[in-house]
Amino acid sequence: xxxxxxxxxxxxxxxxxxxxxxxxxxxxxxxxxxxxxxxxxxxxxxxxxxxxxxxxxxxxxxxxxxxxxxxxxxxxxxxxxxxxxxxxxxxxxxxxxxxxxxxxxxxxxxxxxxxxxxxxxxxxxxxxxxxxxxxxxxxxxxxxxxxxxxxxxxxxxxxxxxxxxxxxxxxxxxxxxxxxxxxxxxxxxxxxxxxxxxxxxxxxxxxxxxxxxx
Amino acid sequence: xxxxxxxxxxxxxxxxxxxxxxxxxxxxxxxxxxxxxxxxxxxxxxxxxxxxxxxxxxxxxxxxxxxxxxxxxxxxxxxxxxxxxxxxxxxxxxxxxxxxxxxxxxxxxxxxxxxxxxxxxxxxxxxxxxxxxxxxxxxxxxxxxxxxxxxxxxxxxxxxxxxxxxxxxxxxxxxxxxxxxxxxxxxxxxxxxxxxxxxxxxxxxxxxxxxxxxxxxxxxxxxxxxxxxxxxxxxxxxxxxxxxxxxxxxxxxxxxxxxxxxxxxxxxxxxxxxxxxxxxxxxxxxxxxxxxxxxxxxxxxxxxxxxxxxxxxxxxxxxxxxxxxxxxxxxxxxxxxxxxxxxxxxxxxxxxxxxxxxxxxxxxxxxxxxxxxxxxxxxxxxxxxxxxxxxxxxxxxxxxxxxxxxxxxxxxxxxxxxxx
Numbered sequence: 001x002x003x004x005x006x007x008x009x010x011x012x013x014x015x016x017x018x019x020x021x022x023x024x025x026x027x028x029x030x031x032x033x034x035x036x037x038x039x040x041x042x043x044x045x046x047x048x049x050x051x052x053x054x055x056x057x058x059x060x061x062x063x064x065x066x067x068x069x070x071x072x073x074x075x076x077x078x079x080x081x082x083x084x085x086x087x088x089x090x091x092x093x094x095x096x097x098x099x100x101x102x103x104x105x106x107x108x109x110x111x112x113x114x115x116x117x118x119x120x121x122x123x124x125x126x127x128x129x130x131x132x133x134x135x136x137x138x139x140x141x142x143x144x145x146x147x148x149x150x151x152x153x154x155x156x157x158x159x160x161x162x163x164x165x166x167x168x169x170x171x172x173x174x175x176x177x178x179x180x181x182x183x184x185x186x187x188x189x190x191x192x193x194x195x196x197x198x199x200x201x202x203x204x205x206x207x208x209x210x211x212x213x214x
Numbered sequence: 215x216x217x218x219x220x221x222x223x224x225x226x227x228x229x230x231x232x233x234x235x236x237x238x239x240x241x242x243x244x245x246x247x248x249x250x251x252x253x254x255x256x257x258x259x260x261x262x263x264x265x266x267x268x269x270x271x272x273x274x275x276x277x278x279x280x281x282x283x284x285x286x287x288x289x290x291x292x293x294x295x296x297x298x299x300x301x302x303x304x305x306x307x308x309x310x311x312x313x314x315x316x317x318x319x320x321x322x323x324x325x326x327x328x329x330x331x332x333x334x335x336x337x338x339x340x341x342x343x344x345x346x347x348x349x350x351x352x353x354x355x356x357x358x359x360x361x362x363x364x365x366x367x368x369x370x371x372x373x374x375x376x377x378x379x380x381x382x383x384x385x386x387x388x389x390x391x392x393x394x395x396x397x398x399x400x401x402x403x404x405x406x407x408x409x410x411x412x413x414x415x416x417x418x419x420x421x422x423x424x425x426x427x428x429x430x431x432x433x434x435x436x437x438x439x440x441x442x443x444x445x446x447x448x449x450x451x452x453x454x455x456x457x458x459x460x461x462x463x464x465x466x467x468x469x470x471x472x473x474x475x476x477x478x479x480x481x482x483x484x485x486x487x488x489x490x491x492x493x494x495x496x497x498x499x500x501x502x503x504x505x506x507x508x509x510x511x512x513x514x515x516x517x518x519x520x521x522x523x524x525x526x527x528x529x530x531x532x533x534x535x536x537x538x539x540x541x542x543x544x545x546x547x548x549x550x551x552x553x554x555x556x557x558x559x560x561x562x563x564x565x566x567x568x569x570x571x572x573x574x575x576x577x578x579x580x581x582x583x584x585x586x587x588x589x590x591x592x593x594x595x596x597x598x599x600x601x602x603x604x605x606x607x608x609x610x611x612x613x614x615x616x617x618x619x620x621x622x623x624x625x626x627x628x629x630x631x632x633x634x
Contacts, residue, residue, distance in 0.1 A: 022282065029281025030239055035231035039482035041492075043532060057325045063557050064321045067249040075244070075323065136245040139260040145243050187286055189242055192324065198236035200325035206233075210479065210532035212556070 004172040007179070015179035022186025027194050042209040049208015050201040057200045074126030081120025082152075085159065089113050117160055124153055144189050152190075155181050218342045219298040223274045226338035230275055234331055238275045240324040241265050247318035247328060252559055253311045256579040264318040264328040267307040270296045271335050302344060308335050309346050310573035313580075314472075315525035315560035329530070329565075336441025345440055348570040352436045353445065360452070362436045362569065363400035367428040373403055374426070377411035385414050388460065389425035394499075395462040395491075396426050397433035397453065397477070399470040401602035409469065409602075412629035416500065419632055420508040424466075430456030433473035438480065439566035450481040457491050464492045466499055469623055471526030471564055471601040478531070495527065497600060500628055501536035504543060512633035514546040517595035517620075520588065521550070522608070523558035524601035537600055537624060544631040549594070551587045559583050561599075563607030581611030588619055600624035 001009070038046075060072045086092060090107035097104030108116060128149045131137045158174035185191065207213075215223075230238070247264040248254040254262040273293040276283065286292050314329040322328070339345060345353070352362035359366050374385050386392065394417075402409045410426075417424050430453045437446025457465050467474040478493040494502075503509045521541055527533050534555055541548045553559060562580030567573045588594055597619050599605040608621045 026239075026281045030235045031232055033230070033232040033235045033279070035233055036483065039486065039488050040479045041482075041488060053325055057323055060323075061320060061557060063553050064246070064249055068246050068321065071244060071246055131243075134245065136248045136254075136260040136263050137243070140243045140245055140263055140266050142243070187282060187289075187291065192240050192242045195236060195240040196324050198232075199240035202233035202236050203319055203325040203327045206327065206330075207532075210530075212529075212532045212534070 004168055007172045007176050011179050015182040019182040019185055026186050043211030044208050046205040046209045050205040053204015054200045074123045077119045078123025081116045084116035148188050148190050151181050216298040221342040222301050222338040225341040226271050226335055227279050229334035229337045234334055237326040237331055238272050246321045250317040250321040252562055252580040252583045255583050262311050267312055268331055270301055270304050305344050313560045313564035313567050316530050320557055337443055340441040346570045346572055349440050349566050352569050356436050361400045361432045362434050365400045365403050370403055370431050373407040381411045381414050383414040383418050386425045388428055391461050392423050392425035394424040394464045394466055395457050396424055396466045398468050399434045399602045401606055409623055409625055412625040415629040420503045427456040433468050433470055435476035438472055438476045447484045450484050464494050467495045469600045469602055471524040474531050475526045497533050497536045500540055510633040511543045511631050516546045518547045518593045519545045519596045520591055522597055522599045524604050525560050529556045544627050549591055561604040561607040568607050578614050585615050585617055596620040596622055598622055598624050
């Protein structure tokens with residue numbers, strides 16, 4: 001077995017297994033810490049609050065917009081762009097259909113991919129530049145923030161380079177970085193892609209019990 | 215690790231339940247919380263970024279409690295042990311520069327309850343005796359007299375006698391079988407005793423059967439502010455015992471922010487029981503009486519008046535519409551300040567900050583954000599502040615920074631506008 005076959009075969013399945021097992025372990029581990037039942041008589045529903053809290057925090061509040069607009073724009077651009085290229089790039093749709101679940105869905109046309117990737121890159125660069133240029137961000141950022149940003153950037157960059165699927169080595173390089181990203185994910189702050197539900201939900205449930213709409 | 219650091223860390227981690235763990239896990243270090251914090255807004259000092267204040271707990275959690283820590287440990291990826299020196303360095307951030315107002319939660323894309331998490335950190339600090347001097351003194355006063363300002367039952371009775379004389383109404387003390395038990399904060403009893411008279415006037419008009427207990431008149435819960443769980447439980451238990459003894463059906467939480475959270479939302483969980491009486495905030499009760507037509511308003515206050523939303527009553531307490539309905543009835547020219555309601559700015563002195571002399575200058579700086587909101591309203595004459603602690607901070611802040619606005623309580627305003 002050559003290096004390319006190894007990267008696209010066993011290494012990928014190993015990385016995927018680490019990703020799934022690690023992310024599940026961490027997610028369930030947080031839930032298993034548990035919390036005591038709340039004995040204060042509620043004024044509203046904690047369950048609805050959990051849902052509302054999760055949805056409400058997708059939308060920034062206007063009052064804070066003038067101070068946070070750059071971060072909000074960068075964050076939305078990066079996450080929406082990344083979501084589009086991750087699940088709707090033609091090579092990804094083919095890969096998911098052929099190697100993972102056996103079904104696919106319509107992919108982005110080439111021009112759609114280019115736009116989505118440009119938006120994602122622009123967002124990621126804004127977030128990254130802010131991380132080392134803003135005094136608050138410099139103070140609170142650690143190596144995990146930087147490694148996560150760089151790794152994601154390199155995955156995206158090599159993905160664009162491999163778009164034409166003309167060079168096996170470029171595709172293997174992209175796959176190798178994706179595998180690194182998958183292995184790094186459950187041990188890092190990238191896990192926020194899942195843990196956001198728990199934190200927003202906890203606050204939403206607390207507000208919900210108090211009869212508040214966030 | 216020193217014994218002190220061990221106590222802080224162990225207690226903090228004991229307090230870290232699944233919700234707190236989710237907050238510590240989900241933070242993406244975006245820094246948006248800084249833009250909601252009045253201490254950062256007033257000083258522009260990055261160390262006041264709310265999530266930064268949690269760093270010792272984050273490190274301890276990752277090292278001792280987080281899932282996957284053993285794998286990370288094998289790879290050498292765990293943070294270093296938190297030292298006593300580091301914990302002491304963070305003490306002022308945990309006590310002086312967080313009023314536990316919860317405004318940062320609203321701007322946080324992950325919805326982190328940083329205020330609630332700071333409360334858990336304070337439990338650790340308090341267990342190890344790392345507490346600012348001002349709060350330590352308040353705790354000693356509570357242990358000696360039951361009140362953080364040392365207000366004894368004798369002093370309370372003297373203030374009640376004055377209010378009875380002033381209003382010409384009897385204020386019932388320790389009345390067995392009364393329907394409502396009213397609590398007050400020390401600040402109200404000593405600084406704004408006219409609140410007691412306002413209750414007497416309103417309740418007489420509305421036909422409320424009420425009383426004040428000489429054993430449990432103090433609503434302030436310094437245990438909650440410091441993070442002293444056992445003391446907080448003791449203070450809640452004192453109220454519950456008195457309410458049971460008198461056989462009341464409702465306990466009225468006063469115009470005090472954290473007191474409401476302590477008795478209404480945290481109290482049952484502290485004692486591990488659902489209370490056999492309803493805890494109702496005075497604002498809720500007044501709004502209920504208004505809805506039932508038992509508060510007939512006469513001439514409205516004609517001045518341009520705005521409302522300060524106390525964080526623990528509105529954002530973290532759930533009473534958003536009630537004060538507004540009361541003010542609509544009582545004021546002819548009520549105006550909202552920019553950012554009012556759940557996104558209100560804190561006064562800068564909640565969460566024990568106003569009882570901490572070391573934080574005085576910082577508190578005044580933070581109040582400048584609040585004052586800017588008041589100054590932005592043309593022709594403003596008065597501000598209604600339905601929290602005695604906030605009210606004191608407003609008066610101190612306006613004194614220090616200038617500003618010719620009258621600061622009034624909501625109950626007094628309602629009492630003053632009742633129909634003759």
